[in-house]
Amino acid sequence: MTTANALYDVPGPKTRKRHRLYGIASTVVILGLLAWILYLLFDTDQFTYTKWMPFEYKGIQELLLRGLGNTLKAFGLAAVLSLALGTLLAVGRLSDHRPVRWLSTLVVEFFRAMPVLVMIFFIFVALKVQPLPALVAGLTLYNGSVLAEVFRSGVNSVERGQREAAFALGMRKTQVMSYVLVPQAVRAMLPAIISQLVVALKDTSLGYLITYEEFLHAGKLIASNLDYDLPFIPVVMVISPIYIGMCMLLSWFAGWVSRREQRSPKTEAVDVAPAEPGTLLPRVQ
């Protein structure tokens, strides 16, 4: 008996019939909900020409593209910098020197406990920094600290024997780290790293709150235009698939990397965790 059916009996004909009934009933309910939403959308005239007309204009397409470019710029900078900061803090937390370890623990715990928006606002309002550097710095501090924890737990999760064997071979600590532990840890931690980068990508939309002209900001500009009869829902319908698509692209990239790693003969001995797609819902952490 496998664990899957250890807890429940295998359904008989009566139960199967009941399950089919449940399935049909819930499908009907879901279809009804969808129909209701569609009815509401049509009822409030969301599909009129006036509301969709703005997307035909070149100026507005360029505005959206510029916003998308700014979003990607902020994300690229934040991703690279937070990976660097994460590495630095993880090295600090794994250090043999107690003061270094304490300092990095303090930094990591502080920035992990702080809402990313508080950091962005502090840098933007109190330190009077331009929107882009403020956004990138806030995202970097937060995601860097989270990534530091990811890296650290990754290094610690490598089997103890690996570290001991490497030390027994006479390697120094730096060698043990860079030749033995980190390469294995990064492969094991790739899914967690990518889902943190997905979080960073979604958090760039917070730049809208500090007047950084990113994708959401461009969307808001179009949506609040009276000439097009306030096309809020059309704008959401255009913008959200693009955000979802970017996140899916990132998850797909993670899957591709981990598949490539699995095929590589160099890592045959290492168990590579399959990449999970990060959650696609707007989750700001």
Next chain:
Amino acid sequence: MSFGQSLGLVVLPQAFRSVIPPVGSTLIALAKNSAIAGAFSVTELLGTYRTLSELGYNIVWTFVWIALGYLIITLAISALFNAMERKWGVAR
């Protein structure tokens, strides 16, 4: 055992034990995300900085106190869940 019994007596008690850490981190994330409301003119902890800076208080110190407030909230949640994890969590 019936479905209700196996769910209530076997599955859920075990699931509850292993689900403590992820629920804790989700709740902490939720508490932190409430800061977004402050940017939409809801007067919560982050939103108070506007009022305080209008009253002429030093902006940097305002943010220090706001940060302290968030630290207390998130560390309290994480302490609570650590205690629960120690009491009921799955021993590893």
